[in-house]
Amino acid sequence: MKKIVLLGYMGCGKSTIAQKLSNITEIPFLDLDKCIENKVNLTINEIFDKHGEIYFRKLEHETFLELLQSPEEIIIGLGGGTPCYADNHELLNKEGVISIYLKASIDTLYGRLLHNKSKRPLIADKNEDEMREFIATHLFERSFYYNQAKYKVSVDEKTIDETISDILELLA
Numbered sequence: 001m002k003k004i005v006l007l008g009y010m011g012c013g014k015s016t017i018a019q020k021l022s023n024i025t026e027i028p029f030l031d032l033d034k035c036i037e038n039k040v041n042l043t044i045n046e047i048f049d050k051h052g053e054i055y056f057r058k059l060e061h062e063t064f065l066e067l068l069q070s071p072e073e074i075i076i077g078l079g080g081g082t083p084c085y086a087d088n089h090e091l092l093n094k095e096g097v098i099s100i101y102l103k104a105s106i107d108t109l110y111g112r113l114l115h116n117k118s119k120r121p122l123i124a125d126k127n128e129d130e131m132r133e134f135i136a137t138h139l140f141e142r143s144f145y146y147n148q149a150k151y152k153v154s155v156d157e158k159t160i161d162e163t164i165s166d167i168l169e170l171l172a
């Protein structure tokens with residue numbers, strides 16, 4: 001069954017857009033981070049603190065595979081790093097997968113993440129100056145993986161509803 005997969009950098013709106021898209025389409029939504037947290041009964045921060053990022057990436061890959069193998073039609077909101085590890089980017093064009101890269105500029109991401117970083121261990125300890133440089137470098141390094149998505153939707157200067165209507169047009 002169809003899997004609609006939303007991907008992109010931290011702060012581009014995957015979790016928010018996926019939830020609202022689910023409400024509108026009545027297709028169930030699963031946030032990969034939340035599935036991981038429920039599986040090990042730890043927050044993302046706790047996983048990074050107690051077990052480290054390698055352990056998280058292994059869990060992320062296994063859980064992503066499980067969601068893709070489920071028999072139902074679902075919307076999956078990935079974590080920002082999911083496409084970039086364990087060859088997960090190759091799963092973005094599997095049969096039945098509709099992958100959509102929510103593309104945001106550095107300015108858009110910076111504006112959203114500056115006050116929204118405490119639950120994101122990769123940037124939680126970055127100050128304002130470090131954040132912009134980190135996002136710019138990290139986004140550049142990851143763009144190859146994000147660009148493997150079947151579709152790309154720019155989210156800059158758009159409301160949540162405008163982004164949703166762009167996605168609905170793709171799905172029509």
Ligand SMILES: Nc1ncnc2c1ncn2[C@@H]1O[C@H](COP(=O)(O)OP(=O)(O)O)[C@@H](O)[C@H]1O
Pocket residue numbers: 008009010011012013014015016017077080112116155158159160161163
């Ligand atoms: N189109 C939008 N316009 C303004 N703010 C947005 C938009 N989409 C998401 N946000 C906000 O950006 C932040 C990050 O959104 P989130 O869904 O957590 O992103 P991700 O899951 O990609 O990291 C949240 O505070 C959310 O409310």
Ligand SMILES: O=C(O)C1=C[C@@H](OP(=O)(O)O)[C@@H](O)[C@H](O)C1
Pocket residue numbers: 008009010011014015033044078079080081082119120121122
């Ligand atoms: O970019 C990343 O490597 C990560 C993004 C996070 O998800 P969001 O993109 O929803 O913040 C979460 O998976 C973890 O903190 C790692």
Ligand SMILES: [Mg+2]
Pocket residue numbers: 014015016033077078079
């Ligand atoms: Mg998210």
